[in-house]
Amino acid sequence: MELIGILSPMSIMLCFLGVLIGIIFGSIPGMTATMAIAIFLPITYALDMIDSIGLLIGLYVGGISGGLVPAILLNIPGTPSSLCTTFDGYPMTQNGQGEKALKVGITASVIGGLLSLTILYFFAPLLASVAIDFSSVEKFLIIIFALTIIASISKGSLLVGMFSGILGVFISLIGTFADNNEMRLIPPGLEDQLVYGFSLLPVLIGLFAIGQMLIEAEEGMKPATHQNIELNKGEKSKFKFRVFKNQIVNLCRSSVLGTFIGILPGVGGSAASITAYSQAKSFSKKPGNFGKGEPEGLIASESANNGLTGGALIPLLSLGIPGDSTTAILIGAFLLQGIEVGPLFIPTNPDLWSGIIFALILANIVMFALMFFSIRYFAKIVYIPKYIIFPIIIVMCAVGSYAINNGVMFDVWTLLLFGLAGYIFMKIGIQIPPFLIGFILGAQCEKYFIDSLKGSGGDLTIFFTNGPVAIGLWVLIIAALAYAIFDNLRSKKNETREAA
Amino acid sequence: MKNIAWMTFIVMTVLLLSACGSKSASGGDSENSIDQSRVRVVIGSSSTGGDTYQNAEAVSRYLEDGLGTNMKVDAIGAVKAFDELSTAKDDGSTVMFFHDMAYLGVEYGSFKEENKLENWTIGPVVAINPGNAFLTSGDAPYDTLAESAEWLNENPEETITVAIQAGGVSEIVFDGYYLWAKEEFGTGVSDRINVYVTGSQEDKNQALWDGNADIIHGSIGSNSEYTKKGVEDKIKMKFLGVTASERVEGYDIPTMAEQGITVNGKEFTFDKEFFFLMPKEVDEEFATKLDQAVQEVVDMENYQEDLQKNAYITNYIPAKESTDYLLEKREEVNQIIEEAPDLDKIAQ
Numbered sequence: 001m002e003l004i005g006i007l008s009p010m011s012i013m014l015c016f017l018g019v020l021i022g023i024i025f026g027s028i029p030g031m032t033a034t035m036a037i038a039i040f041l042p043i044t045y046a047l048d049m050i051d052s053i054g055l056l057i058g059l060y061v062g063g064i065s066g067g068l069v070p071a072i073l074l075n076i077p078g079t080p081s082s083l084c085t086t087f088d089g090y091p092m093t094q095n096g097q098g099e100k101a102l103k104v105g106i107t108a109s110v111i112g113g114l115l116s117l118t119i120l121y122f123f124a125p126l127l128a129s130v131a132i133d134f135s136s137v138e139k140f141l142i143i144i145f146a147l148t149i150i151a152s153i154s155k156g157s158l159l160v161g162m163f164s165g166i167l168g169v170f171i172s173l174i175g176t177f178a179d180n181n182e183m184r185l186i187p188p189g190l191e192d193q194l195v196y197g198f199s200l201l202p203v204l205i206g207l208f209a210i211g212q213m214l215i216e217a218e219e220g221m222k223p224a225t226h227q228n229i230e231l232n233k234g235e236k237s238k239f240k241f242r243v244f245k246n247q248i249v250n251l252c253r254s255s256v257l258g259t260f261i262g263i264l265p266g267v268g269g270s271a272a273s274i275t276a277y278s279q280a281k282s283f284s285k286k287p288g289n290f291g292k293g294e295p296e297g298l299i300a301s302e303s304a305n306n307g308l309t310g311g312a313l314i315p316l317l318s319l320g321i322p323g324d325s326t327t328a329i330l331i332g333a334f335l336l337q338g339i340e341v342g343p344l345f346i347p348t349n350p351d352l353w354s355g356i357i358f359a360l361i362l363a364n365i366v367m368f369a370l371m372f373f374s375i376r377y378f379a380k381i382v383y384i385p386k387y388i389i390f391p392i393i394i395v396m397c398a399v400g401s402y403a404i405n406n407g408v409m410f411d412v413w414t415l416l417l418f419g420l421a422g423y424i425f426m427k428i429g430i431q432i433p434p435f436l437i438g439f440i441l442g443a444q445c446e447k448y449f450i451d452s453l454k455g456s457g458g459d460l461t462i463f464f465t466n467g468p469v470a471i472g473l474w475v476l477i478i479a480a481l482a483y484a485i486f487d488n489l490r491s492k493k494n495e496t497r498e499a500a
Numbered sequence: 501m502k503n504i505a506w507m508t509f510i511v512m513t514v515l516l517l518s519a520c521g522s523k524s525a526s527g528g529d530s531e532n533s534i535d536q537s538r539v540r541v542v543i544g545s546s547s548t549g550g551d552t553y554q555n556a557e558a559v560s561r562y563l564e565d566g567l568g569t570n571m572k573v574d575a576i577g578a579v580k581a582f583d584e585l586s587t588a589k590d591d592g593s594t595v596m597f598f599h600d601m602a603y604l605g606v607e608y609g610s611f612k613e614e615n616k617l618e619n620w621t622i623g624p625v626v627a628i629n630p631g632n633a634f635l636t637s638g639d640a641p642y643d644t645l646a647e648s649a650e651w652l653n654e655n656p657e658e659t660i661t662v663a664i665q666a667g668g669v670s671e672i673v674f675d676g677y678y679l680w681a682k683e684e685f686g687t688g689v690s691d692r693i694n695v696y697v698t699g700s701q702e703d704k705n706q707a708l709w710d711g712n713a714d715i716i717h718g719s720i721g722s723n724s725e726y727t728k729k730g731v732e733d734k735i736k737m738k739f740l741g742v743t744a745s746e747r748v749e750g751y752d753i754p755t756m757a758e759q760g761i762t763v764n765g766k767e768f769t770f771d772k773e774f775f776f777l778m779p780k781e782v783d784e785e786f787a788t789k790l791d792q793a794v795q796e797v798v799d800m801e802n803y804q805e806d807l808q809k810n811a812y813i814t815n816y817i818p819a820k821e822s823t824d825y826l827l828e829k830r831e832e833v834n835q836i837i838e839e840a841p842d843l844d845k846i847a848q
Contacts (some may be wrong), residue, residue, distance in 0.1 A: 041548055042557060042573070132735060135710040179697045180844065181610040181667050195579045265702055319735065320725055321702050322549070332548035335721075336557065338809025342725020343735060405576060451703075454696055454847075455712035 007358050011054030014047070015359050016484035018055040019366045022062020026069075027378070029076045029205045033401045034326045041332055049337045050355045056333055057356065061363035063115060064309055065371065068105040068302055073098060073381050074393070077208040078090065080200055080270045081308065084277040084301035086253060087153065087206070087433065091293035102375045103239040104295050105302045110250065110368040111244075112303030115255040116262070116310025117360045120317075124346065128318030131263045131311035137466040139264060141473035143445045146271045148477055149278035150434040151289065157429075158488045164431045168438025173446060174198060193410040201400040202414040207432050209414060209424020213390050243295055249305050250280050250296055258304030262311020265321045269348020270440045270454055272311075276304030282483055288491065293326060310360065317345050317353070402416050521800075536593045540572045542584045544598035546577035547700075551629045551721060552808055556597040557773045559626050559794065562803045566793035573597075578605060580616045588779050592786030595623070596777040600770075601668040603830045607837050610667030621787060622826060623776025624794045625817035627807060630744035631720030632669060633753065634662075634677070634773050635727070637708060645741045645759055646759035647717065648684030649681040652689045663696040663704040663713035666843055669772050672718035672833055673743045673756075675840035676768040680761045695847050709735060720748055720811045745769040748811055770833075773815060775822060791819040 018040075025036040036059045044052035060203065067078035072089035085105060091209070092101035119127070132143075132179070147165065154161020174185045175197025186194045244251065254276035261272040281290045282298030290297045293370040312323030320342035322328035334341045339349065346353045371378075425432055456462035463470065512671055541560050547554040553575050559572035575586045576584065581596050588594035596602075605611035634645055642648040662677070664670040674695065684819040695715040700702055707713040718737075726737040739753040748753060757767035766837035776794075778787060797803050807814060817825055 038548060038575075042561075045557070045561065051785070129732065129734065132706065132709050136712075177846075178699045181608075192579075193585060196577065218508070231511065258712075264708070320722075321705065329548050332553060335549060335554055335810060340721075340725050342728075343731045344725060344728055347730075392641075405580070408576070408580065451707075451712070454698075455707075455710060 001421060007050065007054060007355060007362070008048075011048075011051040011355070011359070012362065013054075013317075014059040015054035015362050018058020018060075019062035019363050019370060020058075022064075023066035023069075023367065023371060024062075026063040026066020026078050028091070028400060029070050029074075029078055029209055029397050031403070032067075032079045032326075033060050033202065034329060035404060036063045037326055037329045037333075041329060041336070044333050045336050049334075049339065049352060052333055052337070053352070053355050054359045054362075056330055057359040058363045058366070060330070061306075061360070061367050063326075065106070065109045065113075065367050067305075068109065069102065069381075071100045071377055072105060072298075073379060074209075074389075075212060076205060076393070079305075080204055081273050081305040082301070083433070084273045085298060085305075085425040087277065087291050087301070088294050088297035091291070092295070092298070094187040095293045097293065099376060099379050100239040100243075101293075101295070101298060102379055104298055106300040106368060106371045106375065107241070107244065108254075108299040109306040110364050111251055112255040112258055112306035113309055113367070114361070115252065115303075116259040116307040116475055117357065117364065118310075119256070119259050120310035120314055120360075121357055123245055124314045124318045127260075127267060128315050129265055131265070131315055131321065132467070134264055134456060135466065137462055138469050138473065140445065140448035140452055141463070141470055141477065142261070142264065142275075143271065143448060144276045145473060145477050145480065146278070147437065147441055147445065148480040148484065149187065149386060150437055151481055152278060152281055152487065153437075154484075158485065161219050161431050161434045164434040165423075165438035167430065168440075169442035169445065170180050171198065171203075171437075172439045172442030175410050178447075193413075197403055197443070198403075198414050198418075199408075200440065201404045202411045203418045204436060205397045205400070206415040206418030207422035207425070207436060209393055211420020211426060211432070213394065214389075214419060214423040215426055216386065229238050235282045243270040244299070247296060247299050247396075250283070250299055253283075254300040254303040255307040258307025259311035259314075261304075262308035262323045263314045265315050265323055270437075270494055271444075272308045273301045273305040274437055274441075276300040276307075278480065282480065284310060287487060299318070303355055306364075313356070316341060317356070319343055320345065352482055355497075377466060404481060417468070531576050536569055536591060539569050539576050539592065540584075540594045541571055542576050542581040542594060543573060543595065544578035544581050544602060546575050548575050550701075551719065551772075551775070551810070551812065552597070552599060553560065555627050555629070555807070555812060556801065557728075559774075559797060562792050562797040562800060563790075566796050567789060578602075578611060585620065585777060586614075586780060587827045590779050590781045591783050592739070592778065592790065594779075595790070596620075597626075597774065599629075599669070599774045600672075600774050602777065602830070603826065604669065604672055604833065605667050607830065607834060608667040608671060609757045617823075617826060617830065619780055621741070621769070621778040621780055621782045622819065622823045623778055623787065624791050624819045625773050625775040625815060625844070626794055626798065627812050628744065628815040629719065629721070629772045629774070629812050630742065630746065630748050631751075631811045632673065632716055632743040632770070633720060633723070634673075634715055634739045634740040634743075635708070635718045635723055635764070636715045636734060636740055637801075638727075638731075638738050640714065640738070642755060643738065644655065644716075644759050645677055645756060647762060648695075648740065649677075649685055649689055651682070652692055653685045659692045659694060660698050660714045661694040661712065663698055663707040663716040664719070665699060665704075666697050669743075671696065671771065671840075671843070672836065673770050674717065675744075675836050676756065676763050676770065677761065678841055678846075679836065679839055680768060681762050682761070690841075693846065695843055697843060697847055708737070715740065718752075720751060724751070740824045742773075743770045745771055750811075764839075773816075775817075787819060 024038050025031040067082035068085050070076040070078045070084040071082040075086050075090040077083045077086055089101045099267050116413045150165035257276045258272040281287050312327045315323045316322040316327045398412050401411040543556045556573045560573050585596045603617050606616045620751050643652045664674045696707050704716040708716045719834050741756050742753050757769045761768045797816040
């Protein structure tokens with residue numbers, strides 16, 4: 001009953017509506033939770049703060065969760081943080097387990113969201129205090145740790161995977177170097193268009209969606225291609241909650257990792273799901289199944305990216321520092337109402353704080369109910385013939401790309417350019433997931449590297465002498481790399497044995 | 501399930517229609533009404549949490565009624581905003597809202613020369629953010645900017661690093677502080693003032709907490725929460741001075757001028773002002789109506805109260821005076837920029 005006392009019927013309805021709209025935004029390739037919140041931000045001025053919170057939290061949770069639908073069904077990550085969901089989600093769909101994959105993803109999402117919410121409620125001020133002790137050195141090492149996944153997901157050749165990742169990092173550095181406002185690496189004549197570099201979303205969906213469609217178009221599209229996929233192929237493909245029985249540790253580890261990375265301002269949601277996926281693979285008893293339709297990988301990615309929702313709110317509400325780009329827009333909503341968000345926010349706004357917590361609980365439950373019970377209708381997308389669904393996806397991708405920066409035509413060209421690049425990459429063997437991970441994390445990696453050197457006066461030893469956390473992170477990085485190299489050698493040996 | 505889908509559709513449609521209804525019902529003053537049904541306001545910041553967005557959103561919200569149109573604020577960042585303005589139609593359907601960085605960026609070389617003020621029609625000045633300030637850690641051995649330079653003078657082994665963003669308001673106010681320290685105490689002190697060039701306010705705060713900076717540029721709106729009683733020592737900050745010409749009501753923070761900070765014998769102050777920019781050949785009728793509507797808005801108590809929530813104040817300078825006003829302000833800062841240190845040389 002306390003829920004009704006704090007959240008008015010209006011805010012509950014707005015939260016419900018927010019989740020629904022958020023899911024739609026997250027499901028459409030190119031549209032994100034950040035975009036949904038930005039669009040609805042001006043409307044919040046006309047609402048009470050608590051009603052605004054209901055709407056915005058709903059959009060946030062729905063937007064983050066919706067990304068799994070196209071990732072699993074179409075191999076197109078709806079949002080950057082659902083990139084790792086494609087690794088096992090789409091193979092599950094191809095194996096006739098599409099509905100099961102969606103339900104596993106949704107359940108992992110709601111558990112990740114609720115776990116991070118619990119952490120937010122009980123430990124917010126304490127964790128925020130720990131987060132600011134993470135200087136640029138530790139943040140740089142966390143990014144490097146996330147980059148080590150490139151080694152473990154490189155299929156076939158480790159060297160080619162690393163090359164793809166480095167190419168992604170290189171492309172991410174195109175644009176303006178913020179410290180001196182100098183442009184760099186920009187091809188002549190494109191200075192105006194590339195002053196801020198390539199936008200992430202058009203690159204992501206161009207490589208995944210357009211590139212893949214070009215490959216399939218080349219092979220020819222039979223009208224009934226999609227209808228060959230079954231959503232529930234046999235008894236094994238039925239979703240049962242039992243699938244989580246051996247996944248408690250994975251679920252908790254991934255949710256906590258997602259929450260913790262969300263807490264670190266500037267590190268971002270993509271790093272959360274990438275790190276969780278990498279860890280799930282390292283600790284798994286069957287790492288060889290990862291990338292082939294293993295629910296364990298899907299659980300790691302989805303629980304981590306929803307774990308981020310509570311995590312990113314921790315520095316926002318305890319320090320006034322947004323944990324990711326979406327919470328940066330949430331600050332705008334508070335400021336429009338004249339509410340300062342800072343270290344005293346929780347003690348001075350107890351009702352608002354409770355409202356946020358209740359809105360998060362409600363949004364997660366609504367998200368679960370809306371998605372879990374309606375997913376069989378969503379999943380029918382795979383039955384739509386490709387010659388109908390592909391043009392629709394291309395139009396949605398183009399609209400999403402145009403809208404992501406409030407109407408920049410160059411972003412649509414970026415989509416098409418990287419679509420073509422994706423097609424060429426697949427032809428010549430450059431691996432797209434490592435490229436994208438390099439692209440997503442490259443600019444942050446450089447920023448924290450430079451910031452660390454600025455702080456140390458150019459002394460490179462700072463990365464080894466900054467304290468026990470830095471040392472701990474080095475141990476994790478080396479262990480992850482060693483494991484990836486060992487795994488690569490082992491699978492090569494297996495392949496040779498099978499060939500013989 | 502079908503019923504739920506229909507119910508949701510109906511609720512969404514009703515909400516959308518009621519939102520549209522409230523806009524169109526607001527109507528407009530027939531004298532000031534413009535022809536466009538929609539005006540796009542591009543702003544020089546890509547953040548929706550900063551002072552540019554807040555000021556643009558507030559003035560646009562009130563102007564909608566005055567102009568009888570819908571206004572949409574797009575946070576697309578300075579470079580893209582200038583690009584949009586350069587290709588915009590002359591009918592006023594796209595205008596830009598920004599602050600002093602519009603010309604400071606050109607003078608510091610962050611923006612292209614073709615974006616200089618002379619190439620636009622300058623609209624009215626609308627508001628001031630008087631809260632631009634410098635801050636330091638709660639336990640720093642000085643309480644004002646002037647004292648920080650004195651402290652450097654008394655402690656020849658020490659240095660001070662100031663976190664700023666290159667090419668904008670924070671650089672010009674840092675230049676003022678640096679040149680005064682040089683003039684007052686000589687190069688023995690100014691040579692020990694370094695800069696930590698970084699981007700967002702969060703980065704500057706983190707630089708202070710990491711110990712990479714001793715002083716940061718910030719604002720009352722963004723930083724006052726860290727200065728309050730009860731904040732943990734680790735993140736506690738204190739204001740060293742505001743850069744505006746007058747103190748901000750409700751805050752006991754001295755201005756730089758009050759602290760005796762001068763450049764070339766003149767008191768150093770810098771008011772961060774927000775104004776409209778329009779295409780060079782913008783329809784005169786539109787420009788006049790916008791100016792009149794802004795004049796009406798700044799007199800509205802509700803608008804003033806909205807600005808007050810975030811410690812901003814109205815500051816209307818009519819369009820016919822704003823060009824000369826801003827060009828003169830630019831001329832003054834140019835003298836400072838000419839004498840200012842090269843950031844590359846004093847960067848940490």
